[in-house]
Amino acid sequence: MASSFTLPRPTLSLYFPKYRKKSKMSHGIRKDWNLGFSRKERFEPLTSTASIELRRRRRTLICAVNQDAEKAFKKTVEVDRLIDMLREANPSELQKLVVENILAFNETFWIRLAARSDTCKSEDDKARFCFFLLQKDYEELATAVMSIVDRIVHKTHEKIDSATDVLKEILEPVVNEEEETPWPPKDPEALKTMEKKIFQMEQEGKLDEGFLAEVSAQLRQAKEDADKPGLEAMLQKVLQFYASTVLSKRSYAKKGNTLVFSLRNEVLKAEQFLETVIKAPEQEWNKLLIDGLTVGKGEISAEDFYAVIKKRIERTLIRTEGGSYQQRILTEYLKGIELRGEEVVQFLQGNTA
Incomplete structure (x- = not known):
C-alpha cells in the first residue's frame, strides 16, 4: 500500500548577495536628522553619589563598546584573510578552499567583498584605471565563488534527497496513512522487516555518513517538535538496528x-x-x-x-x-x-x- 508518510527536508542555508541600487543621500548623512535640541532642557545638579554611578556606567559602556568593536575587527580580519587566499588561489585550489570554508560564505563575507572592491576610488585617472582592474578582479572572484557554492548546495540537496528516500523505504513497514503513527507497530512482524531492510542496505553500502546525518537531523527535529513520539521512537529504533548490525559484523x-x-x-x-x-x-x-x-x-x-x-x-x-x-x-x-x-x-x- 502506498504511504502518504513524508519527512521534512533539511535545508542548507547559505547567503547569496542581492544587488540593490544605492539610496541617494547627501554625503551619506540623512537630511531629516535633528542634531540640536528642539527645546530647552532643565538639568539638575549631580550629587557625589550620582556622579560616581554615572562614571561607573560610562566605564562599563565604554568597555562593552570596545569589546564589540574588537570582535568586529577580528571578524573583518578573518574575512579579509579568506578573501586574499581566494584571490591568490588557482582554479583547483579555489574549489578546495570554498569546500573547506563553505559555512563562511554568509552575508558578512559578501558585504566585505563588495566593500573591498570599493576602496580604491580616486579622482586620478591612473588610480581609477587601477580601481577598474581591481573591481573586475573582485567581480570575477565573486562569480567563481558563487558558482562553486551553488554546485556544492545542489550536490548536498541531491544527497539529502537520496538519504531521505532510503530512510522512507526503511520506515515503510512501520508507517501507515494515519496522521499519528502508533508505536510500537500493531504488526509485530513490521519491526523484523525493518531490521532486515537495514541489514540488507548496510551490506549494499547505502547507510553511509549522509544517511546517518539525515536520521540524526530528523530525530533532533522530532524531539524539538515533541508532538510526534511515534516518529521519534521509529528513528531511535533505526539507529539501534544500525548500530547492532555494524557492531555484530x-x-x-x-x-x-x-x-x-x-x-x-x-x-x-x-x-x-x-x-x-x-x-x-x-x-x-x-x-x-x-x-x-x-x-x-x-x-x-x-x-x-x-x-x-x-x-x-x-x-x-x-x-x-x-x-x-x-x-x-x-x-x-x-x-x-x-x-x-x-x-x-x-x-x-x-x-x-
Missing part, C-alpha cells in the same frame, strides 16, 4: 575460525556475552543481563562485563572516523548497554540487600 570472542582462549583454555565468555546483548533487541536486554550476570543467574561478573564494553568502545573509536556520525552512534549504543547493565545490577543488589 566483527567478533572479538573469535579470531578467524579459531576461538580465542584465555590462560585457562576457556572461551572469552564476557566478549561472547556482550556480542549476544549487542545483537538482541533493546527490549530483551533486561532479561539477558539478569540471566547472564553473576548478580542474577549467570556466570559473568559485572566488572568483566564493563571491562569488555570499555574495550569495545576503544576499538570503535580507533576504527571509525573521529567526530563522525557513525562513531557517535556506535559508541552511544555501547554506552547504552553499559548503562542498562548498571541499572540491572543496582536493582538486583537492592533486592538482595
Whole structure:
C-alpha cells in the first residue's frame, strides 16, 4: 500500500548577495536628522553619589563598546584573510578552499567583498584605471565563488534527497496513512522487516555518513517538535538496528575460525556475552543481563562485563572516523548497554540487600 508518510527536508542555508541600487543621500548623512535640541532642557545638579554611578556606567559602556568593536575587527580580519587566499588561489585550489570554508560564505563575507572592491576610488585617472582592474578582479572572484557554492548546495540537496528516500523505504513497514503513527507497530512482524531492510542496505553500502546525518537531523527535529513520539521512537529504533548490525559484523570472542582462549583454555565468555546483548533487541536486554550476570543467574561478573564494553568502545573509536556520525552512534549504543547493565545490577543488589 502506498504511504502518504513524508519527512521534512533539511535545508542548507547559505547567503547569496542581492544587488540593490544605492539610496541617494547627501554625503551619506540623512537630511531629516535633528542634531540640536528642539527645546530647552532643565538639568539638575549631580550629587557625589550620582556622579560616581554615572562614571561607573560610562566605564562599563565604554568597555562593552570596545569589546564589540574588537570582535568586529577580528571578524573583518578573518574575512579579509579568506578573501586574499581566494584571490591568490588557482582554479583547483579555489574549489578546495570554498569546500573547506563553505559555512563562511554568509552575508558578512559578501558585504566585505563588495566593500573591498570599493576602496580604491580616486579622482586620478591612473588610480581609477587601477580601481577598474581591481573591481573586475573582485567581480570575477565573486562569480567563481558563487558558482562553486551553488554546485556544492545542489550536490548536498541531491544527497539529502537520496538519504531521505532510503530512510522512507526503511520506515515503510512501520508507517501507515494515519496522521499519528502508533508505536510500537500493531504488526509485530513490521519491526523484523525493518531490521532486515537495514541489514540488507548496510551490506549494499547505502547507510553511509549522509544517511546517518539525515536520521540524526530528523530525530533532533522530532524531539524539538515533541508532538510526534511515534516518529521519534521509529528513528531511535533505526539507529539501534544500525548500530547492532555494524557492531555484530566483527567478533572479538573469535579470531578467524579459531576461538580465542584465555590462560585457562576457556572461551572469552564476557566478549561472547556482550556480542549476544549487542545483537538482541533493546527490549530483551533486561532479561539477558539478569540471566547472564553473576548478580542474577549467570556466570559473568559485572566488572568483566564493563571491562569488555570499555574495550569495545576503544576499538570503535580507533576504527571509525573521529567526530563522525557513525562513531557517535556506535559508541552511544555501547554506552547504552553499559548503562542498562548498571541499572540491572543496582536493582538486583537492592533486592538482595
